Amino acid sequence: MNPVIAFNSKVVCKSCTLLGICLSTGLSGPDLAKLERIVKRTRPLHRGDLLFSTHSPFTSLFVVKTGSIKTVRQNPDGSEQVLGFHLPGEFIGFDAIQEDSYTCDAEVLETTAVCELPFDQLSELSQLIPDLQHQLFRLLSKEIADESKMLSLLNRKNAEERLAAFLTGLSCRFQRRGFSPTDFYLSMSRSEIGNYLGLAVETISRLLSRFQEDGLLIVNRKHIRLLNLERLHYLAGNDTRVQRKGQQQAAGK
Amino acid sequence: MNPVIAFNSKVVCKSCTLLGICLSTGLSGPDLAKLERIVKRTRPLHRGDLLFSTHSPFTSLFVVKTGSIKTVRQNPDGSEQVLGFHLPGEFIGFDAIQEDSYTCDAEVLETTAVCELPFDQLSELSQLIPDLQHQLFRLLSKEIADESKMLSLLNRKNAEERLAAFLTGLSCRFQRRGFSPTDFYLSMSRSEIGNYLGLAVETISRLLSRFQEDGLLIVNRKHIRLLNLERLHYLAGNDTRVQRKGQQQAAGK
DNA sequence: CGCAATATTGACCACTCTCAATGAGGGTGG
DNA sequence: CCACCCTCATTGAGAGTGGTCAATATTGCG
The missing domain is CATH 1.10.10.10 (Winged helix-like DNA-binding domain superfamily/Winged helix DNA-binding domain)
Known part of the structure; x- marks a missing residue:
């Protein structure tokens, strides 16, 4: 649907939100290049597509480049719980690290492009680049803090x-x-x-x-x-x- | 109150929950010893004590050894939100990494002993020990997954x-x-x-x-x-x- | 020993859910 | 191209869960 994204993901990625994030946190040029090298090229996704689904093996984190994605979990009683909406520049998949498999479905809400970051490579890389490791800790931490704000919202508002x-x-x-x-x-x-x-x-x-x-x-x-x-x-x-x-x-x- | 804890934190720590966690995840002997070396000795805390409070600079993660701790945040409107209760073996402070300061109060509910893990040292160490880094990612990830279960609980139950x-x-x-x-x-x-x-x-x-x-x-x-x-x-x-x-x-x- | 904090129990009521009907797009096929 | 259908959205009326207020234990602490 959006050929620009399909044609040169390199360019898009450079200007894109993933790197926006990392840049803003002080990754220097060469480190950034290394990070960019492990980004897997993916094709655009369309409304209704599943980026990943519950119980499938955890391989990668994703960052939304354009579009939007919702994460949903099936409750034991069969009802669904929407866990969040993910906009450009935001990560998906953090909750899967501990289980080695995804714990929710990630469903595409509109035509969407993502960066895929294979977690093994990301881990290895962050062994070499302390700043990257720290940045990942921060991102995970941010997620935790955000969710606890959600808790206040649901309890008090x-x-x-x-x-x-x-x-x-x-x-x-x-x-x-x-x-x-x-x-x-x-x-x-x-x-x-x-x-x-x-x-x-x-x-x-x-x-x-x-x-x-x-x-x-x-x-x-x-x-x-x-x-x-x-x-x-x-x-x-x-x-x-x-x-x-x-x-x-x-x-x- | 509990002299065993005060007297030899080394022994307690060895048998304690922090290391229980790390052991269960495959940290080998020497690595474990390194981890143990950065654990800061702390004195027992009593009901009402604040382990840390909102906006104070983030220095360390904590693990409850014995006792229990609640984390609370003040809402903008002045109301309080209890974010969680932390039992032996459980971590506190993950949400502070991103802000470089704590985002909630940690209040002691009963006589409690904790392990203090200075985050700088923990980061450095996990640069050297890939397993430790991975374990930390897992712990953060677990926290995220748990909180999203809480979201289901509040929304659906x-x-x-x-x-x-x-x-x-x-x-x-x-x-x-x-x-x-x-x-x-x-x-x-x-x-x-x-x-x-x-x-x-x-x-x-x-x-x-x-x-x-x-x-x-x-x-x-x-x-x-x-x-x-x-x-x-x-x-x-x-x-x-x-x-x-x-x-x-x-x-x- | 008394005061303050916490817990329990009851009566009432508000917020929001459920059920139901209707309207508005968007896609498909004739 | 239009009729049809299906999903999504809107709006109304009634009901139920759980909050608020209040009064009364109960406990713990100084």
């Missing part, structure tokens, strides 16, 4: 706050990658958003309508435009300043 | 299932460390359990009473005895076999 947090979160992540923070496409369905946030589809739908009525955003199917980022941040509770109400279960001890 | 999952979870963790899986002390308060599971204190209290009425367990303040582990696992939804009801929000797509 109501539906409105969750959706506002979700939208502002996307906004920030897009902005960091150079996309518009106020104008983007939701590659995931309402139902996937709801599943991820622990809310029913209907709740997502109702809230988007309400946010639109309140002039916070304009939503049209997959396209969304955030009109009042400040207020959304406020609703999300990202705001350190005064809070508007005594949260439920306010304190622990 | 009702109060009863959450508490059952919490209790069976503790049971398994105790058993793995050689303690009784059916008979243990809850070092955390009802309120801390509720905070962690996203439930009100009252709900925890009510459920414990109900579980007791149903003959699943006997609870007396901090002490708990699980009478019917199988059924608790079943209630927790850990059971792969037939499930008892159509879970809410059954599917994603």
Whole structure:
């Protein structure tokens, strides 16, 4: 679908998010070249494709170059849990290291290109390059910290706050990658958003309508435009300043 | 309080959980000795002590030797979120690597001994010992996978299932460390359990009473005895076999 | 021995889920 | 090209789980 990606992954990769990440953390030229050498070339993926699936042997980490991917796990009772959405520049597969097999499915949400990093080679390389090792530790650590923020979100926030947090979160992540923070496409369905946030589809739908009525955003199917980022941040509770109400279960001890 | 720990941390450490972990993963004798050499000796901690606190500079990972520790984060709105409880053999501090400072408070719940692992030295050492590096990756990865299970728990399970999952979870963790899986002390308060599971204190209290009425367990303040582990696992939804009801929000797509 | 913190139990109510009906696209085949 | 179908999204009405508030044990600590 996007020939540019298919033709010269080298070029794309150079300019791409994976290296963006590594550069920003102080990998120097030659080290970077080594890293680049182990990146496996992959062909573009399409909506519905599985990048990997649960129980298949763990071989590689992936970084999204363009597009988006959701990770999903099947619960013992047969229900599904969406674990996350992965945008350009973000890693997938960290949870598989410990099991030697993937612990979730990674499903492509739209036409998507990824970098594949064979983990064996990445490990070897990080034996040679301390900075790389440290960077990997940081990335894993970031993942842990992010997930624990998700825990707060699910435990402490109501539906409105969750959706506002979700939208502002996307906004920030897009902005960091150079996309518009106020104008983007939701590659995931309402139902996937709801599943991820622990809310029913209907709740997502109702809230988007309400946010639109309140002039916070304009939503049209997959396209969304955030009109009042400040207020959304406020609703999300990202705001350190005064809070508007005594949260439920306010304190622990 | 426990003089054995204070007197010869060497001996305790050898037999202790930290090395239990590393041994189980194939670190050989000499490598193990190197690891042991960087373990910093620390004095026992008491209820209410902070092992570290938010924003203080990140220096070390910790492993609980005996006792227990909770990790808590302050939300922007002033409410607290309990992030986890850490039992003997379990690590604390992974989330701090990326920030170079701790992102939560680690508060001691009862008299507790820990191993301190200065992260700089640990990093250096894992440059020399590939197995150690790999083991660290695994530990971080495990943390990520565990947290994503927590996400499923909060999103898909009702109060009863959450508490059952919490209790069976503790049971398994105790058993793995050689303690009784059916008979243990809850070092955390009802309120801390509720905070962690996203439930009100009252709900925890009510459920414990109900579980007791149903003959699943006997609870007396901090002490708990699980009478019917199988059924608790079943209630927790850990059971792969037939499930008892159509879970809410059954599917994603 | 009394105060403060923690736990238990009850009554009420709100948030959000469930169920149900309708609408809107997007793809396929006639 | 349009009719048809299927999935996804929206909107409404009713119900249930679990939170909030409040009162009362119970415990532990100074």
